[in-house]
Amino acid sequence: MMKIAAVILAAGQGTRMRSDLPKVLHLIAGKPMLQYSIDLVAGLTEASPVVVVGHKAEEVQKVIGDQARFVIQKEQLGTAHAVQTAESLLANQVDWVLVLNADLPLILRQSVENLLAEHQRNGGPVTMLTVEADDPRGFGRIVRSKEGNVIQIVEEAVATPEEKKIKELNVGVYCFQASWLWRALKSVKTSPKGEYYLTDLIEIATQQGEKVHAVLAAEQDEAIGINTRVHLAEVEAVMRRRINHAWMENGVTMIDPASTYIEAGVKIGQDTVIWPNTVIRGTTSIGDHCEIGPNTMIRDTQIGNHCTLIQAVMEFAKLEDHVEMGPFGHLRKGAHLADHVHMGNFGEVKNTYLGKGSKMGHFSYMGDAQVGEHVNIGAGTITCNYDGKHKNKTVIESNVFIGSDTMLVAPVTIGENSITGAGAVVNRDVPPNTVVVGVPAKELRKKNDA
Numbered sequence: 001m002m003k004i005a006a007v008i009l010a011a012g013q014g015t016r017m018r019s020d021l022p023k024v025l026h027l028i029a030g031k032p033m034l035q036y037s038i039d040l041v042a043g044l045t046e047a048s049p050v051v052v053v054g055h056k057a058e059e060v061q062k063v064i065g066d067q068a069r070f071v072i073q074k075e076q077l078g079t080a081h082a083v084q085t086a087e088s089l090l091a092n093q094v095d096w097v098l099v100l101n102a103d104l105p106l107i108l109r110q111s112v113e114n115l116l117a118e119h120q121r122n123g124g125p126v127t128m129l130t131v132e133a134d135d136p137r138g139f140g141r142i143v144r145s146k147e148g149n150v151i152q153i154v155e156e157a158v159a160t161p162e163e164k165k166i167k168e169l170n171v172g173v174y175c176f177q178a179s180w181l182w183r184a185l186k187s188v189k190t191s192p193k194g195e196y197y198l199t200d201l202i203e204i205a206t207q208q209g210e211k212v213h214a215v216l217a218a219e220q221d222e223a224i225g226i227n228t229r230v231h232l233a234e235v236e237a238v239m240r241r242r243i244n245h246a247w248m249e250n251g252v253t254m255i256d257p258a259s260t261y262i263e264a265g266v267k268i269g270q271d272t273v274i275w276p277n278t279v280i281r282g283t284t285s286i287g288d289h290c291e292i293g294p295n296t297m298i299r300d301t302q303i304g305n306h307c308t309l310i311q312a313v314m315e316f317a318k319l320e321d322h323v324e325m326g327p328f329g330h331l332r333k334g335a336h337l338a339d340h341v342h343m344g345n346f347g348e349v350k351n352t353y354l355g356k357g358s359k360m361g362h363f364s365y366m367g368d369a370q371v372g373e374h375v376n377i378g379a380g381t382i383t384c385n386y387d388g389k390h391k392n393k394t395v396i397e398s399n400v401f402i403g404s405d406t407m408l409v410a411p412v413t414i415g416e417n418s419i420t421g422a423g424a425v426v427n428r429d430v431p432p433n434t435v436v437v438g439v440p441a442k443e444l445r446k447k448n449d450a
Contacts, residue, residue: 005049005096006045007098007100008051009101010024010034010060011055022055028235028239037102037105040112045098048068050068050071051064078191080196087182104226106238106239107129111222115127119175124177124211128171128175128214132169133223138156139169151202151203151206153170153199170199243262244260251269252270260276260278269305272290277295278292278297289305296310296313298313300315304320304322308323309323311327314335316334318335318336319337323341333351335352336353340356340357343359348365349365354375355398360381361379361404364379364381367383369393384408396413397414403420406425407424417447419436425438427441428441
């Protein structure tokens with residue numbers, strides 16, 4: 001087996017993005033652009049990839065962390081110079097060097113595997129990935145000999161009218177024999193712009209009598225590179241289609257995939273139905289047989305099986321099985337709804353546990369609360385949890401009935417099997433089996449009294 005190293009070029013400034021953020025850290029389906037290249041080569045190489053950084057290198061290193069090894073290209077003198085900076089880490093360590101650009105997040109794993117397989121078969125110094133497309137998108141044209149071998153890459157800026165008709169384009173992904181690469185890089189001459197281009201290695205190999213082989217990418221979309229926000233949106237659209245297609249192939253129904261946004265880190269169970277205008281982000285996981293949306297936004301939330309969530313917003317929350325919610329419900333950070341919880345329209349829950357079988361009526365707010373099992377929370381109930389300095393806790397024990405428009409002034413505990421009357425303002429603990437009414441709430445009777 002050949003020892004392979006991956007070098008990912010991520011040093012460019014990306015001025016056309018017009019952004020304070022390094023280009024390779026812009027998000028695509030919730031993941032930094034550079035992360036796609038790192039994930040792409042995972043398992044294809046023995047060691048972590050080498051990422052060549054330059055512009056705002058510290059920011060890039062902080063985001064990627066120990067997923068990669070880094071070398072710094074202090075001066076951005078072109079792609080050949082960028083690869084050359086990795087020589088100090090890789091010289092005499094590997095047999096092949098896989099080189100790719102971090103601004104090509106749509107490259108498919110199958111295309112890279114095909115590239116490596118072809119490099120194994122041909123035994124030449126370099127094998128490259130190409131694409132056939134009607135829109136050249138500024139990529140260099142592949143010039144072949146009469147025998148069909150690649151002999152040159154002609155950049156669009158200097159291509160003749162005849163060369164511009166060539167539909168085979170250079171994607172910018174290569175596999176090199178390492179020993180040849182380090183020698184050949186020293187032969188690359190500066191361009192009129194004072195930069196050293198990796199594409200010159202193709203002509204150098206040809207001049208040496210070596211054969212350069214090319215493998216066609218599986219899809220045209222793989223060649224969409226990102227230089228502007230327009231390109232970023234194009235790539236986002238392709239990535240969204242790929243993600244949605246994969247989930248539908250795995251048993252998820254999408255009523256309208258074009259209006260459904262699902263980020264790369266999301267997990268969804270079989271026979272779940274996603275309705276239009278639904279946004280699912282972050283590390284969200286959704287179980288089997290759920291119904292989500294329409295007009296629902298979910299972020300970093302864990303959802304069990306058989307849940308129905310209509311026109312709702314959820315963030316950093318947890319829902320167990322058979323939860324019903326909405327329309328227009330809002331779960332904020334720390335909300336935890338147990339099995340068979342029902343939450344009515346225009347309800348809001350924050351940092352609160354609602355126990356099994358409990359029901360929370362519409363227009364209610366539960367904040368910093370612990371709610372037991374089979375509790376009924378009437379419409380318009382509010383936990384008054386903030387006293388101006390601290391967030392205080394409300395405890396509602398099991399089998400409690402909270403009347404509509406009850407104000408629960410925390411810290412307060414409502415004992416098991418108790419009842420609050422409609423409109424009550426409860427500012428003192430209520431013992432178990434007690435009915436309280438009024439403002440402020442006072443004991444009316446014991447629950448079991450005649």
